[in-house]
Amino acid sequence: MRRAGAQPLLTALTALTSWVILVAWERLSELPGDLLGQVFIGIALIAATGALLRLASLSWLVVLSGQLLVALLVVHGFWGSGGLPTPTSVRAAVEAVASAVDSAGTYRAPVGDDVPTILPLLLGGALAVHLVVDLVAVTLGRVAVAGLPLLMAYTVPVSILGTPTAWPAFVIGGACFLGMLFADERGRLERWGRRIETGDRPRGGALIGAAALTAAVLVSAVLPSQPTLTLPGFGTGNSGPVRITDPIADLKRDLVLGADIPLLRVKVTSGPSTPAPSYVRLTVLDEFDGKSWRPGDHPRPQSQSATGEIPLLGLDPSQPGETIGWQVSVTERLASSWLPTPRYLRSIEAGSDWRYGADTLDFRAVDDVTTAGLSYPLTEFRPTLTADQLAAAGPAPDQIQDDYTRLPRAADSLRTVAERETRGASTDYDRGVALQRFFQSEFTYSTRIAPGNGLAALEHFLSPDGREGYCEQFAAAMAVLARELDIPARVSVGFLSGDRTTTDTYEFSSHDLHAWPELYIAGAGWVMFEPTPTSHTVAVPGYTRPTAQPSSGPSATATPSTVRPSISAGTKPRPETGSSGQDTSSELLTTWLPAVGVGAFALLLLGALPRALRRRRRARRMAAxxxxxxxxxxxxxxxxxxxxxxxxxxxxxxxxxxxxxxxxxxxxxxxxxxxxxxxxxxxxxxxxxxxxxxxxxxxxxxxxxxxxxxxxxxxxxxxxxxxxxxxxxxxxxxxxxxxxxxxxxxxxxxxxxxxx
Incomplete structure (x- = not known):
């Protein structure tokens, strides 16, 4: 710990740097002005408290305890019901924090001003960040290490919102941190004695720092960025979208949290009896590295734009079926870099900014555009597939077989499961039906488990102790088992089915997001299977029931009103934590948070007591x-x-x-x-x-x-x-x-x- 009273300039610069970095957090709420003022006052009081306690040569633990107490008092002062801490005012502050936690889990950032505010949560988090930065940089004298929590705080809004913070904020924050480093080194040198003036002051450090900041801004501006799929996240509330780069990894968040947000509307403009659209695809995940499924990097030349006719990949041109016209309207809340389309697409007019991969037929933006507010017509081809046709199909083309059966390593337990459950099946179709039956009959749909589709997670999911999950695990597991059997397989992500709002219009929402596997069968192309239990999807495709009649939809017997998504409108469940989840969390915070805070503070003081007694004894002796x-x-x-x-x-x-x-x-x-x-x-x-x-x-x-x-x-x-x-x-x-x-x-x- 530094000597008493050392580095007042460093203390001030540390407080300023923390506040400048935390300014970026204003983007998480639509009430930023209140947050910035509260954080400024809190940081100033914490810095002043730390300076006074260090001046008294107290241990770092006592300094931190005092600053923590001040931080709690600041939160209470702004969100309690009274000036002085009383049981009633403390309870009001705790309830405000609990409400903020629930709101953060329910609504997307930036959280609007028409819902319970998240400012108490942001204030507490911001003060916690400065506590750590002040402890590391000033109290413990490790200024360089303090850059880590500052960087983490800076990336919080970037990771949640998916959009970078304005570059001036980065430059100002970086300059303040360089000032912290200079102040620290100046203090170290001054402890050796009076500084010797040599005329011109050295400017090398300032020039190096300025050059580093400039390079960071310029390099970030020219580096290419990966296209992203923007889905509702950080809860699913009424605010703007959140960008994510791994769509399947965020399915649970979008399925079970928060309000149900309309994202997509499809009007059926032509076709027999306005058939309900279903399995609307956003993207294809065709690469599996053992940790997750991800979209492959496929060429998308200008000739493959979303204008005109689109080839039917792998489908026999003579295949019977029906043609259905769509008019697609995307709401402002779905800012996706992937274009919603049906699985079998005949034609589309969405513009040259969208291009498809020849091996996947999913459309990705080539420029910095999204689907927000986009409207376009398309034509779907719905083939009439039969079980007999699929069972009689020949082998897949060699290129498809090589590209879509790759696995990162042999997973003996997974192959054992695949072979056991498909014993007696003679064709790829029969094996696919057997795998689908295995999941439908022996697994339970639940969102209580942690997300994950890597090999380790899938091995547990398929074990007798697992067998509980949601569409992510079902789709990923069936695709991996199919590849273990040398069946070309991939995973698609999109929407299952929507709610009929008028005679010919259907609305898809954030709770209709779904994932499903597709197996390649010669003559039919990529054929969809449904391993997710029918308790949440209602029906399986009719062609996967060997005794079924020909089917041109998801189910031969399902009607538009019965084909439901994984979590359907009107019956879409909340997270499986009980209906009183919000009340429980509020009661938990109200009952235990004050006790835990007081107990932690008492333990800190108790831990610092022996050192304080020993220092006092030593001071008395040295004085005598x-x-x-x-x-x-x-x-x-x-x-x-x-x-x-x-x-x-x-x-x-x-x-x-x-x-x-x-x-x-x-x-x-x-x-x-x-x-x-x-x-x-x-x-x-x-x-x-x-x-x-x-x-x-x-x-x-x-x-x-x-x-x-x-x-x-x-x-x-x-x-x-x-x-x-x-x-x-x-x-x-x-x-x-x-x-x-x-x-x-x-x-x-x-x-x-x-x-x-």
Whole structure:
């Protein structure tokens, strides 16, 4: 910890840097002005408290405890029901924080002003960030390390919103952090003495810092960015979209959290009896690296734009079916870099900004455009597939077989499951139907598990102790098992089915998002299967039931009103944590948060008590500066550091025992000899002939103490600071007792004085 009162400039710059970095958090709420003012006041009070406590030379734990108490008081002051902390006002503050937590989990950022505010949560988080930064940079003197929590705080709105913070904020924050580094180094140099002026001041550090900031801004501006799929996230409330780069990894969040938001409307403009649109695809995940499914990097030349006719990949041109016209309207809330289209697309007019991959037929934006507010017509082809047709299909083309059966490594347990559940099946179609039946009959739909579709997660999901999940796990697991059987497979992400709003119009919402596997079958192309239990999808495709009649839709028997998404409108469940999840969390925070805070504060104070007592004892002894007090301080320091101290021995014998311990400091052996001589004289000299006290005694003692500490390990030094063993060890003989023993001849029989 720094010396008392050191680096006031660093304290101020640290507070300023934290506030500048946290300004970016205003984008998370539509009430930014209130947040910035509250954070500014809180950071200022925390910085002032830390400066005062460090000025009193208190331990870092006491400083942090005091600052934490101030932070809690700031949150209470802004969100409690009264100025002074009372049970009623504290409860109001806790309930405000609990409401903010629920709101953050329910509504997307930036959270609007027409819902419960998240400002209490943002205020508490911002003050926590500054507590960590101030502790590391100022109290512990590790300014460079403080850049890590500052960087993490800066990236919070970027990761949630998916859009970068304006570059001036980055430049100002970076400049403030460079100021912290300069202030820290200046303080270190000034401890060596007065700075020597040499005319022109060196400007190398400032130039290097400015060049680094400029390079960071310029490089970030020219680096290419990966297209992203924007889905509602950070809850699913009434605010703007959130960009994510891994669509399947965020399905759970979008399915089970918050309000249901309309994202897409489809009007059926032509076709027999306005058939309901279903399985509207956004993107195809065709690469599996053992950790997750991701979209592959497929060429998308200008000739493959979303204008005109689109080829039917792998589908026999003579395949019977029906043509259906769509008019698609995307709401402003779905700002996606992937274009919603049906699985079998005949034609589309969405513009040249959207291009498809020849191997996937999913459309991705080539420029910085999104689907928000986009409207376009298209034509769907719905083939009439039969079980007999699919069962009689031949092998897949060699290129499809090679590209879509790759797995990162052999997973013996997964292959064992795949072979066991498809035993007796003779074709790829039969094996696909067997896998679908396996999931439908032996698994349970639930959103209570953690998301994940890597090999480790899938192995647990398929084990007898697993077998519980939602569409992400079902789609990913079936695709992996199919590839284990050398069946070309991939995963699609999009919407299952929407709600009919008029005779010919259907609305898809955030709760209609879904994932499903597709297996390649010659003559039919990529054929959709449905492993997710029908408790949440209602029906499986009709062509996957061998006795079914020909089917041109998801189910031969399902009607538009019965084909429901994984979580359907009107019956879309909340997270499976009980209907009183919000009340439970509020009650938990209201009941336990104050108790936990008080308990933690008490533990911090209790942990700092031994060190405080030891520091007080040392200060009292050094102020007295008598030989006995100096000798007692040397003894206690040795005991605290684990250095052997020969009890009941004379000062000379003890000094000889310590001589080898203090020789790490060149001046220490001589200082120890002088200290022993002064103590012996004080103890054994006749009454009235005691040596006069001078400053050299304290200097010699400090030298010996420094040598003891220098020779101890870092662990021993920490133990000596926080758990000094001398506090519970009996004290050595007092000087009065030694003089009494000397007068009676006892001391003479043990060890003679130095002058004897």
């Amino acid at each position: 500066a008598t030989p006995e007090e100096m000798w007692a301080e040397l003894r206690d320091t040795a005991i605290d550091l684990g250095v052997p101290w020969p009890e009941e021995r004379s000062p000379r014998a003890t000094g000889l025992a310590l001589a080898g311990t203090v020789n790490s400091v060149p001046e220490a052996p001589a200082a120890l000899r002088r200290l022993v001589t002064t103590l012996e004289t004080a103890r054994y000299a006749p009454a009235g002939e005691q040596p006069p006290l001078d400053d050299q005694l304290a200097v010699d003692t400090e030298t010996c103490l420094e040598a003891l500490r220098d020779g101890a390990s870092p662990a021993a030094q920490r133990r000596a600071r926080w758990w000094p063993r001398s506090l519970h060890r009996r004290t050595t003989r007092s000087g009065a007792r030694v003089r009494q023993e000397h007068a009676s001849g006892v001391v003479d029989q043990l060890d003679p004085p130095a002058d004897a």
